[in-house]
Amino acid sequence: MNTPAVLHTPGFSHYSLQWSPFYNTKLALASSANFGLVGNGRLHIVSLVPGPGGLPAIQLDKYFETQDGLYDVAWSEAHENHVVTASGDGSIRLWDIMLDNLAIAAWQEHTREVFSVDWSNIQKDTFVSSCWDGTVKVWKPDRPRSILTLQAHQSCTYQALFSPHQPDLISTCSTDGTIKIFDLRSPSYAVGPGMNSFTNPLSSAVLTVPASASEVLTVDWNKYRPLVLASGSVDRMVKVWDCRMVKMGDSQVGGACENSLAGHEYAVRKLQWSPHKADALATASYDMTCRVWSTAPMGPQPPLRYIHDAHTEFVVGCAWSLYEAGLLATCSWDSRLNIFRP
Template sequence: MHPNTPAVLHTPGFSQSNVAWSPFHTTRIAVASSANYGIIGNGRLYVASTLSSPSGTPGVKLDKFYETQDGLYDVAWSEVHENQLVTASADGSIKLWDVMLNTLPIRAWHEHTREVYDVDWSNVKKDQFVSCCMDGSVKLWTPEHPRSLMTLQAHHACVYQALFSPHQPDVIATCSGDGTIRFFDLRTPTFAPTSNAFTSPLSGAVLTVPAATSEELALDWNKYRPLVLASAGLDKTVKIWDCRMLQPGGPANAVGGRCENRILGHEYAIRKVQWSPHRPGPARKRLLRYDLWTTNPAPGKSQQIRIHDAHTEFVVGCAWSLYEEGVLATCSWDSKLNIFRV
């Protein structure tokens, strides 16, 4: 893939919300999108394939798309079935799709009462995925079960992302509009001892990190350093957290986590942050453009590698290829999916 010429997939009339590479097929990619920026109107799930030519010119081909009655905010591929994926919708539903079929989803769940912002499939317990909602709840699912396996009332504010740890199969991390990151052990769901179980019950977190005084919109686990993650949000800052004090099954409601690095430089809120799956150092975040950073130069220091003005509106999703190092997909409100080598 040529380093300076991105492959582009246009989705006219549908602003893109997030993008995901298949864990089974090196060229397959899915995009969640919404009409009218997800405020009102329907949604579309796009499935596409990257192309290569003898000349090295990149390309991307739309394979199919699926219509939904409300906007789609996120998409995640199954870790056990190569043709299946789940989507998160503005109407509170979660849908399971099979890309070998051309019409309706093969299953739909409707337990959430408000917008579902994120879905994440565990790559350790591969038969499970989680979803998080504007009402502060997080739910655990398996495709074979007609209802959720567990519900956590994780925050009193909107939960923007909930992610399985790549190291601890029963630990998830969440980030929220209340400015905190919380860690939950799914083996020991309890109510927080300081919450009122009748009027405002909260599930007991094994660790709470006061990350910001404003909304935290995104987080990602480091794949090489257990209990290290990055977060970002409205304060236009990416923070690297060392949370090795987390001991699953330990005292509930512990507060802590050391911020070992702050990365500045953005002019707007940061909607997405992602570590490289191929190297322990680089982290990625962006908005309007994407910036590539490395955390390697020295403790507490970060070095900007390059800036790409890849889009004309907010960049809200990015995903590194799981198979090709340096290949990145970014999606935006400008209805363009860009795939290029950095």
């Protein structure tokens, strides 16, 4: 399946996508009109289906309209039909894909664009969001407000992700060039009488990684190696960080870069480790390509294993299938979703 299956959604540029953890062929796609600069958004629910001649095709199952552009999407880990979205108007909405075009819950605490949402795959009733206002908030979908607020960075926090290994660890990345790891078990998060994190945001990271002299746009946890992260930044570099040599629990600056991957021609907008191979990493870039790398020592072989260059605009999202090893999806400002096998 090197020739991609393609879905075109005219008028809506894509920002993010995620495979369902319950349905092996279903994806959610967050999109915005006018490249996300102004106008409304759409949440697309799509499926990979058999097409003509037995070749795979992408079917649009349903879409939901929003008043502002959507920047990110995450499937619930607890309910097979629930999806949460991050919006440019600062709102977060929860959708049931079996219902009509109305969100079943909405939250409006962030003061600027919400740029990422991520559902914990361990503590399955919890998700996290990050915002251009620098804050990160932890949520439970049955609560009317967030349960925890972190002042993670002083400037835009592009992404916040729960660790797939430890439910109390959250990684973030920012315009300030750092990756931070927050441990929600840390004593610094104990809240005294009459205090709460909503009015007194917490800011104590257990580890700060000076990852780049430029903005770090994306980060991801390795699914097989705890405390190993990958980052992508405006300086076009992809880096792999080993944080295991730093004792967790003390506020420290550290993290060892064990691999630097050069090759993208413009900023790296999104990356994701494979859920099936510890050393396979996919990256999406403003150079209109998605690339697949091997981070294992390869001797004379180059780490770059594949370049997908079928898009005609910025590639801003990439995601490996959770069920089918080696199947990769990409989305772009060219209003196209591609699914292929590198």
